[in-house]
Amino acid sequence: MAFDNLPPLISPTVLVTAAASLLLYFLFSLLRRSQHSALPLPPGPPGRFLVGNLGDVSADHPEEDYMRWGKEYNSDVIHVKVLGQHMICLNSVAAATEILDRRGANYCDRPRFALFEVMGWGLTLTFLRWGQQFKLHRSLFQKTFTASNVKVFRPIQLHEARKAVVDLLEQPDKWEEATLLMTTSIIFRIAFGQEITDVSSPYCEMAAAANEATTNGGIAGTSLIDLFPPARFLPDWINPSPALRHARNSRKAIQTIHDVPWAASLKDIEAGTAPPSFMRTHYERLQESIRSGKPIEMTERDIKGATGAVFIAGGNSTWSTVLSNLMFLAKNPAVQKRILEEIDSVLGVSADDPSSTPRLPTFEDRPNLPRLDRFLQEVQRSLPLNPLVIPHKSLKEDEYRGMRIPAGSLVLANTKAMAADPHVYQDPHIFDPDRYISTDEGGRGESFPNGNFGFGRRKCPGNFLAMATVYMFLATLLSVYEVEMVIGPDGKPIEPQPAVTIGLGGHPAPFQCQLRLRNPAMAQLLKESI
Numbered sequence: 001m002a003f004d005n006l007p008p009l010i011s012p013t014v015l016v017t018a019a020a021s022l023l024l025y026f027l028f029s030l031l032r033r034s035q036h037s038a039l040p041l042p043p044g045p046p047g048r049f050l051v052g053n054l055g056d057v058s059a060d061h062p063e064e065d066y067m068r069w070g071k072e073y074n075s076d077v078i079h080v081k082v083l084g085q086h087m088i089c090l091n092s093v094a095a096a097t098e099i100l101d102r103r104g105a106n107y108c109d110r111p112r113f114a115l116f117e118v119m120g121w122g123l124t125l126t127f128l129r130w131g132q133q134f135k136l137h138r139s140l141f142q143k144t145f146t147a148s149n150v151k152v153f154r155p156i157q158l159h160e161a162r163k164a165v166v167d168l169l170e171q172p173d174k175w176e177e178a179t180l181l182m183t184t185s186i187i188f189r190i191a192f193g194q195e196i197t198d199v200s201s202p203y204c205e206m207a208a209a210a211n212e213a214t215t216n217g218g219i220a221g222t223s224l225i226d227l228f229p230p231a232r233f234l235p236d237w238i239n240p241s242p243a244l245r246h247a248r249n250s251r252k253a254i255q256t257i258h259d260v261p262w263a264a265s266l267k268d269i270e271a272g273t274a275p276p277s278f279m280r281t282h283y284e285r286l287q288e289s290i291r292s293g294k295p296i297e298m299t300e301r302d303i304k305g306a307t308g309a310v311f312i313a314g315g316n317s318t319w320s321t322v323l324s325n326l327m328f329l330a331k332n333p334a335v336q337k338r339i340l341e342e343i344d345s346v347l348g349v350s351a352d353d354p355s356s357t358p359r360l361p362t363f364e365d366r367p368n369l370p371r372l373d374r375f376l377q378e379v380q381r382s383l384p385l386n387p388l389v390i391p392h393k394s395l396k397e398d399e400y401r402g403m404r405i406p407a408g409s410l411v412l413a414n415t416k417a418m419a420a421d422p423h424v425y426q427d428p429h430i431f432d433p434d435r436y437i438s439t440d441e442g443g444r445g446e447s448f449p450n451g452n453f454g455f456g457r458r459k460c461p462g463n464f465l466a467m468a469t470v471y472m473f474l475a476t477l478l479s480v481y482e483v484e485m486v487i488g489p490d491g492k493p494i495e496p497q498p499a500v501t502i503g504l505g506g507h508p509a510p511f512q513c514q515l516r517l518r519n520p521a522m523a524q525l526l527k528e529s530i
């Protein structure tokens with residue numbers, strides 16, 4: 001876990017308060033122990049008096065520790081206890097689907113994310129505890145972003161993907177900026193109905209500030225403020241943790257991203273000029289309920305919080321996935337060549353036939369591009385961007401294969417371990433999209449990776465939307481460009497090394513690649529299309 005904030009927080013006041021709370025908690029735990037079933041906890045490293053496994057789980061890549069312990073204890077379910085908090089890590093798809101999917105009703109809570117509340121993400125679905133408000137916000141998302149309902153957003157995704165590739169025709173080395181602008185504009189249009197035409201839009205700065213504040217908040221639920229929420233009220237002068245200071249300093253950015261686009265969209269809605277968006281749909285439903293005297297289940301505050309959640313959960317996560325795909329394209333030229341052949345054949349591009357009249361890719365082409373689809377899956381397996389997903393919390397004590405999962409446990413799904421499981425994937429360290437070809441077609445028929453969008457009742461409600469954006473951008477880009485490795489000063493290609501940064505929502509570590517124009521006629525078509 002990320003206990004990166006530990007040393008600066010140790011002021012005498014905090015130490016005394018923390019020691020007293022720990023003692024109370026310890027006595028309380030002793031009292032409750034007699035009520036537990038006699039089943040053993042899942043295996044895991046032995047803890048120490050009072051602090052348990054504090055310090056045993058690394059801040060940077062805890063998923064690696066859980067994988068190591070999985071091997072050491074020969075178990076796909078690992079238990080650690082930190083400052084009295086039970087934590088259960090699920091290292092296999094079998095354990096995660098049984099516990100988080102099938103028994104989802106018991107694992108749908110979240111721990112309290114006190115640090116993110118301080119920032120101003122109080123009414124954000126991702127961080128809501130189980131209860132009425134969670135159910136309401138979850139239903140707002142689920143209704144809007146089902147596999148079929150997200151089709152309504154396709155024109156936005158198509159337009160933004162084409163625009164991004166046209167921008168790249170001017171400045172092909174600005175692939176990071178162009179893809180960030182695209183994913184930000186898509187999510188802004190879908191959330192608020194506000195278009196971001198270029199980087200000079202004030203929304204870009206607001207989005208960047210909110211994203212930076214949020215991603216630098218560390219791994220959600222793991223700061224000392226999360227483990228000991230009363231510390232959030234410590235005044236600045238007794239040196240609260242850097243994390244708390246960061247959260248307090250972030251409030252303005254988070255408030256702005258909720259208020260400013262909301263106010264602009266409200267004007268458009270009232271003027272009758274607002275395009276379809278998440279905000280418009282739910283705001284108009286609320287107004288309609290008020291007008292017709294129907295029972296009102298949500299408030300304007302709920303809609304504002306949920307709209308902010310669409311932005312924060314759906315913008316950078318999609319951008320990171322796009323970047324990850326670019327990295328693996330550059331790294332695997334042979335795989336890319338076969339995808340390009342497939343795209344050309346579907347779009348009617350023929351080098352031998354000058355009379356061929358190719359066209360630009362659309363959403364309807366997706367079922368005919370299975371190589372691209374398998375590639376998207378293999379990228380997710382090879383570099384899970386959220387290796388431990390976001391912690392779920394159990395409501396009641398449970399039993400799994402003779403092991404006890406205490407009530408109130410934090411449950412982590414280790415997607416990195418799942419993706420590397422040799423029982424599921426042959427040579428898991430090799431990048432091989434063909435591993436998913438079905439046995440009927442002569443392949444191995446390995447399962448698509450499971451867990452990159454989470455599990456159970458907290459599973460990402462934006463997964464269909466996100467993958468539609470990633471698909472549309474890649475199909476459009478590859479119809480025009482090839483993604484290559486950069487050649488280093490020694491004349492050799494610089495091979496990108498896949499790695500993930502830490503924080504809320506992982507991001508691929510910096511890498512290099514370059515775009516080579518391969519089809520000028522398609523580029524011309526693209527320019528004419530927007």
Ligand code: HEM
Binds near residue numbers: 127309453463
């Ligand atoms: C490729 C892009 C994306 C990735 C990799 C991703 C991944 C995830 C993951 C791992 C979770 C946690 C699931 C769990 O706890 O079991 C999550 C939750 C969530 N995601 Fe996404 N997501 C993406 C895009 C989106 C988009 C586009 C939206 C908005 C429409 C969105 C909205 C949410 C929300 C609101 C939650 C919280 C759900 C809850 O707590 O009930 N995500 N996402």
